[in-house]
Amino acid sequence: MDKVVEIRNLSYNYPDGTPALNGVTLDVVEGESVGIIGPNGAGKSTLLLHLNGILQSKNGAIKVLGMPLINKNLREIRSKACLVFQDPEDQLFMPTVFDDVAFGLVNLGYDEGVVKEKVGKILERVDLSGREHRSAHHLSFGEKKLVSLATALVMEPEILLLDEPTSNLDRKERREIIEFLDEIDKTKIIVSHDLEMIEQLCQRVAVMNRGKVVFTGDREIIKDDSKLKSFGL
Amino acid sequence: MKHSFLDRYSDLGSIIHRLDPRVKVVFFFILIFVIVSTPPQELVKFTGYLLILLILLLLSRIPFLYVFARSLVIIPFVLLTAVFIPFFKGGEVAGSYNFLTLHLTISHKGILILQNILIKSWLSVLSLTILTSTTKFSFLLKALETLKIPRVLILIASFFYRYMFLLVDQIMKIKNARDSRSFKKNPLYQFKVIGYMIGELFIRTYERAERIYLAMLSRGFNGTIYTLESFRINRFDLCFSGGLMAIIFLIRLWR
Numbered sequence: 001m002d003k004v005v006e007i008r009n010l011s012y013n014y015p016d017g018t019p020a021l022n023g024v025t026l027d028v029v030e031g032e033s034v035g036i037i038g039p040n041g042a043g044k045s046t047l048l049l050h051l052n053g054i055l056q057s058k059n060g061a062i063k064v065l066g067m068p069l070i071n072k073n074l075r076e077i078r079s080k081a082c083l084v085f086q087d088p089e090d091q092l093f094m095p096t097v098f099d100d101v102a103f104g105l106v107n108l109g110y111d112e113g114v115v116k117e118k119v120g121k122i123l124e125r126v127d128l129s130g131r132e133h134r135s136a137h138h139l140s141f142g143e144k145k146l147v148s149l150a151t152a153l154v155m156e157p158e159i160l161l162l163d164e165p166t167s168n169l170d171r172k173e174r175r176e177i178i179e180f181l182d183e184i185d186k187t188k189i190i191v192s193h194d195l196e197m198i199e200q201l202c203q204r205v206a207v208m209n210r211g212k213v214v215f216t217g218d219r220e221i222i223k224d225d226s227k228l229k230s231f232g233l
Numbered sequence: 234m235k236h237s238f239l240d241r242y243s244d245l246g247s248i249i250h251r252l253d254p255r256v257k258v259v260f261f262f263i264l265i266f267v268i269v270s271t272p273p274q275e276l277v278k279f280t281g282y283l284l285i286l287l288i289l290l291l292l293s294r295i296p297f298l299y300v301f302a303r304s305l306v307i308i309p310f311v312l313l314t315a316v317f318i319p320f321f322k323g324g325e326v327a328g329s330y331n332f333l334t335l336h337l338t339i340s341h342k343g344i345l346i347l348q349n350i351l352i353k354s355w356l357s358v359l360s361l362t363i364l365t366s367t368t369k370f371s372f373l374l375k376a377l378e379t380l381k382i383p384r385v386l387i388l389i390a391s392f393f394y395r396y397m398f399l400l401v402d403q404i405m406k407i408k409n410a411r412d413s414r415s416f417k418k419n420p421l422y423q424f425k426v427i428g429y430m431i432g433e434l435f436i437r438t439y440e441r442a443e444r445i446y447l448a449m450l451s452r453g454f455n456g457t458i459y460t461l462e463s464f465r466i467n468r469f470d471l472c473f474s475g476g477l478m479a480i481i482f483l484i485r486l487w488r
Binding site for chain 1: 369370371374391392394395396398399441444445447448449450451452453454455458459
């Protein structure tokens with residue numbers, strides 16, 4: 001199987017000097033779903049922000065779909081590895097749902113007709129047809145999360161990078177999001193505290209603690225409470 | 234928390250709502266220009282404009298009181314700046330008063346100017362209120378964009394519209410958090426707390442702006458926002474606004 005993400009010895013300090021990542025090495029192969037778990041402040045979200053080049057570190061190397069993560073490749077990488085932020089209020093910034101979902105496509109330079117067709121299809125898929133002209137503000141939280149997903153999915157990425165896709169959802173919304181994610185046949189890297197969801201969606205789990213990947217392996221680890229505790233969870 | 238204080242009735246489907254937003258924007262701006270350029274003493278003409286606005290309001294099916302209350306928002310500002318004009322303008326004296334050592338005179342010319350400013354500003358704001366309550370904000374932005382208003386301004390307005398509600402939510406949350414733990418009623422202390430609240434709000438907003446920028450970057454943002462245009466002007470739009478425009482010009486040019 002092809003490696004779609006290769007992270008080698010990645011370290012990163014925040015501008016104020018706080019170390020966030022400390023020698024992370026991780027591979028993700030095509031088509032698999034990897035769950036990244038770990039205590040707050042372990043560096044999970046920071047790692048995710050590196051994978052489409054929003055944060056760039058001089059220490060260590062990342063390859064996405066075989067392309068080294070350098071400025072020249074950013075456009076290509078960002079169109080193929082899409083990041084969905086935890087807070088939909090950050091992800092949805094345009095005046096209407098349609099504009100938000102279309103944003104990435106329009107930036108990629110698609111024609112108007114193509115954009116409309118793709119946006120229409122994806123909104124149908126997340127069951128939100130007819131909400132195109134609503135403001136994101138007028139959607140429920142679950143709907144906002146779905147539209148956030150749609151903004152990434154519409155770009156037909158090869159890799160989905162998801163930061164806490166189930167946070168703050170009620171039971172029903174959470175179940176729907178999980179079912180929806182399960183149907184998506186793409187490489188997924190999911191950062192979350194929702195271990196049950198990770199267990200359902202991901203075959204492989206990486207545990208992070210204090211800026212390091214301390215464990216990678218089968219999802220069975222989630223059932224092993226004492227081991228999780230030893231990793232600071 | 235839900236708010237919709239900007240374009241509350243913009244979802245109604247009246248003929249005014251269905252007019253092409255670009256046509257509406259142009260129409261209302263011309264109307265305002267005509268109102269502002271009308272000589273101040275011609276009260277009949279102003280009544281004519283008011284009648285047209287009322288007809289538009291009636292057709293749009295928006296509650297009259299809602300629009301009326303909103304249109305009054307401008308009055309305090311206008312009064313504050315213009316109320317002293319009658320005292321300072323020279324000319325024929327309408328009346329003079331003595332308060333202790335203070336001697337005040339009011340001139341006819343001054344009163345006319347005050348009346349002029351009040352009527353024109355109120356009619357203009359009334360027009361804008363009708364425009365904004367019959368047009369969805371996103372449509373309004375798009376209309377302005379196609380009318381070649383600078384993109385930066387439209388972006389600022391667009392982000393403002395998207396995040397204004399969130400900002401209000403955040404203020405309310407901070408306020409609730411304060412109220413549920415606040416025991417001191419000392420006003421000086423309260424001021425201090427309000428200072429902290431503003432600081433907190435600033436930091437939260439700043440950080441959110443940063444995250445939004447990251448979200449934009451990850452979807453290929455490269456400095457310019459492209460949007461798709463989806464308006465179509467039909468014959469009714471042109472006839473309706475053209476007809477009204479003709480009436481307005483007729484009123485304006487009538488001797």
